[in-house]
Amino acid sequence: MQLHELEVENYRAVRRARLSFGHTTVLIGENDSGKSSLLEALVRVLDGGAAEEPPNFESFQFHRDPVKHEIVGPIRIRIVFREREAGEWAGEVYAPIHDLLLRAGEDCREVAFELRAQPEGEVVWRLKSGKRKTSDPEVLRWLREFTPAIHLRAGMLTGYGTETLPCAPGLCRTGETELDEKIAAIEVAAERLISKTSPNQESDLEAGFKATRELLQLVTLPRDRKAPNLARRVREILGKGIDLNSSQPTLPGSNTSSEKLGILLLIAALLRVARGAMAKEMEPIWIIEDPEAHLHPKSLASISYFLSDIRWQKIITTYSGAMVGSMPLSNVRRLTRRRGVVTEHRVDVTQLSGVELRRIGYHLGAHRGAACFARMWLLVEGESEMWMLPQLARLCGYEFGVEGIECVEFAQSGLAPMIRVAEQLGIGWHVLADGDKAGQTYIDTIRRTVATKDRQGRFTLLNEPDIEHCFYKHGYAKVYQEHARLGGKSTRDMDPRRVIQRAVQTLSKPDLALRVIEAVAADGSPGVPDVLQKMIRTCVKVARSQSK
Incomplete structure (x- = not known):
């Protein structure tokens, strides 16, 4: 017997929500995403110590109109349980619900607990499967004792x-x-x-x-x-x-x-x-909120090991990129709340090949687990962009971390799969592509993947072969020439590609990126190239729209 779905209406901050669950479910989202309210509603119903009485609700637990501050309507909670495999509920331990169930067949059967609580205090509930239903208090007692929520x-x-x-x-x-x-x-x-x-x-x-x-x-x-x-x-x-x-x-x-x-x-x-x-x-349901709180990362890693081995169903909430990275991507549910409506975003693994899923899972798990918490992915080709863009944004007056923007490399995982994952997780995205043949291929990928009406503001294509050439052309050639170290040879008329290659060989891309940032920040500099300023403003606009 496994918790399959939770629907909640008019409970605390939640106007309406529907969540799905697997054997292990990891809930992520911002502080106001409604996670706590939804788990509280679940625990109130499945309180193992509450015997056969339905939960009572106080006036402050009813959702209110944000303008009029009036109670919107009754609280509704619906909890759906499903067989793990067809015929599981034929056993004697499930006898209290046998009268509700249809004959076992090839499909897994479901039973739903439904509750409606009025602001005046009336609470009615029933357990339902198909057209059959019961409100027998002993059945509610059995349900709570058999599948208690341990919080x-x-x-x-x-x-x-x-x-x-x-x-x-x-x-x-x-x-x-x-x-x-x-x-x-x-x-x-x-x-x-x-x-x-x-x-x-x-x-x-x-x-x-x-x-x-x-x-x-x-x-x-x-x-x-x-x-x-x-x-x-x-x-x-x-x-x-x-x-x-x-x-x-x-x-x-x-x-x-x-x-x-x-x-x-x-x-x-x-x-x-x-x-x-x-x-x-x-068969308890373990609800474990933010296990990383106040813990050293190594202690958290040890706890993660044991959490994965807890036998029964688990619901874990976390703000830890390491915790998310340790879980299969299919276990993650990203929650967003707008105007009281909580939306669940999850990755549909059937839309990714095994190779794509493995690459993305490894990339996000090993390097960018925190990216799942972002409002916006700025998808980039290489390490120079990873180093430079957050600093350039700061020089433009924006902080990527505060705005919820994460630079994510896509070359290892492929652009199309990363776009699909971002959209399925409800994360905005924008692609920065080099102005070379490979960059044009990435733009063609976007055009194939995204409908015409949705392409606006989705990509920036540099006129130059890469970001180094972009800065070289926009007033920072001296930075590259200084570090090319060509034995006293003049670099003024030399091919920029050769100058940049020698500078990279001398310093490495991260160090060279730092020198360019220092030059951009210096008094009297040409500033951030217009094409990158425009892209940064676009990303900030998208990220802020995601939080409304």
Whole structure:
């Protein structure tokens, strides 16, 4: 049983939204994209501790008209579950919904939870499959107990946010002395490391990590039958990343202090938030918000390793390019919100070949994971543009980082696939092409890929063979001539191509780009070439339009 889709209307900042989910879903978007409101709506419905009562809503949770500040209408929440494979729900564990279901066939069946809450306080709900429906409270209880949303809020890995838990902070207890001693040791070590009150950080880290190992060993021993819920919880947390049948279970990816700290904090946080009993058959939905908060990148890398091994469905929100880069592109959902309407953008992998998907995934994953957060991609051919354009924009009075513009190389991945990915993720784009044969080929690609009415402002084609020749022609020839070092020979009448090649050989392209930027910034310089100024203004305009 897997969460397949969530629809929300009139909840907090969200006027309307529809999200899709897979086994692992990574949600990204700007601070006002509505992610938190949507996850909160999901958690309110699938609260495992709420028994059979539908959630109640306060007046501040109803969406309001931004001008009149009046409640727009009732809250509507629709949650769709789907079989992972046809016939999955035939098992006895799904008996509470058997009366709703159609006969199993070749297609996966669906069941939808639908809720409507009026501002006056009336809340009605039903569980529906096709034309069959029920509002039996026991079915709602079963749904919440079987697929509870286990919510790890932002900052909880490092202790921030624990005050938001419904119970006082503290890890679960089993009533078994030996197990509780290990849990307490994990709690003490994590708390000291989080609060920076440890008299000896290395000692506390080793003690906490040792307790984690020993807890794992205790709850996975065949002879242990005294803490089955805790055993299931640890199995759930650690998933397939460890050999639970071993008499000496090991924790992979735990060679350095940062990796050990990441594992310790993850185990402590998950034990804390999942303190309730975990039934044998339950299929929880893990919601993990911003796991990178307050963490060193190496600790985050270790946590990412374990997150990938959590057995059941996961929804992860993040602002980390490294986290996004570690996930398959097909898992990413980029959310935008305009006038209260949240739109989901995702890559349709069926529109990319295996080679294209692999190249783009590697390029974004290894180098440009943060590009998925951008409002606008300035697609460029090479490293000179990557170095120069953000600095040139600054000289024009713009900051690419603030505007949400990311320079992205496309030569390794191919231009057409990068354009498709940008459009599917809802990211604006503009191509800077050299004025040579290859550049003209790229412009032809745009003309084949993009409809005529949508080409306006999509590309800039230099008149010169490349950006170096552009600056050479627009008043910066002396920079290249100075660094060509041709043994005293005059460069005044020499072919610019030869001068530029020698300058690049002498300094390298990044260093030469820096010298050009310094020359552009100097008093009395010719300034940024008009063609590049116009392109920068176009990109800023597009990026700003994406945020409205």
